[in-house]
Amino acid sequence: MNSYMDEEFESIISPILEIDEFNQLKYITHHGITRFDHSMRVAYFSYKVCKALHLNYKEVTEAALLHDFFFHEVEHESKTGRLRHHPDYAVKNASKYFDLTDRQVDIIRTHMFPVTFTPPKYLESWIVDFLDDIAAVYEKGYCIHHEVRMTMVLFMFFVVNFVKMR
Numbered sequence: 204m205n206s207y208m209d210e211e212f213e214s215i216i217s218p219i220l221e222i223d224e225f226n227q228l229k230y231i232t233h234h235g236i237t238r239f240d241h242s243m244r245v246a247y248f249s250y251k252v253c254k255a256l257h258l259n260y261k262e263v264t265e266a267a268l269l270h271d272f273f274f275h276e277v278e279h280e281s282k283t284g285r286l287r288h289h290p291d292y293a294v295k296n297a298s299k300y301f302d303l304t305d306r307q308v309d310i311i312r313t314h315m316f317p318v319t320f321t322p323p324k325y326l327e328s329w330i331v332d333f334l335d336d337i338a339a340v341y342e343k344g345y346c347i348h349h350e351v352r353m354t355m356v357l358f359m360f361f362v363v364n365f366v367k368m369r
């Protein structure tokens with residue numbers, strides 16, 4: 204488990220970390236690490252980026268942490284089916300414990316766009332979608348040099364700021 208030395212981040216995610224079912228993600232392999240650690244990484248990236256952009260980072264951080272809250276519901280499906288349908292299971296599981304806002308549902312449901320066909324409705328959803336991809340690339344150890352990864356992140360900052368200014 205990663206430790207992110209940020210008190211505010213820790214306090215936002217603590218109600219989610221109290222859920223036993225969510226902690227079961229620590230025992231599931233995902234991108235070569237655990238699904239729990241992957242979710243924490245996406246949540247922390249989302250927290251940092253959305254806070255820097257003065258967006259609703261609390262809402263986003265919660266949704267980002269819950270974006271892959273699924274288990275074996277997709278095992279009967281093809282690989283494509285799993286990729287497309289696991290966000291719906293994550294929404295369903297998260298909804299058992301939290302009253303998700305429309306933005307949070309959108310963040311979770313569209314985080315696989317364009318693999319799933321419905322595009323995100325909110326800027327925050329685009330950000331989490333992008334950061335999930337960055338995290339996956341990092342975790343899968345693709346041959347992407349550190350500078351290239353940082354360039355991708357900076358590029359995203361420019362895109363997001365451009366969108367905000369319009």
Ligand SMILES: [Fe+2]
Pocket residue numbers: 270271289290314315
């Ligand atoms: Fe996912």
Ligand SMILES: [Fe+2]
Pocket residue numbers: 241245270271335
């Ligand atoms: Fe993910």
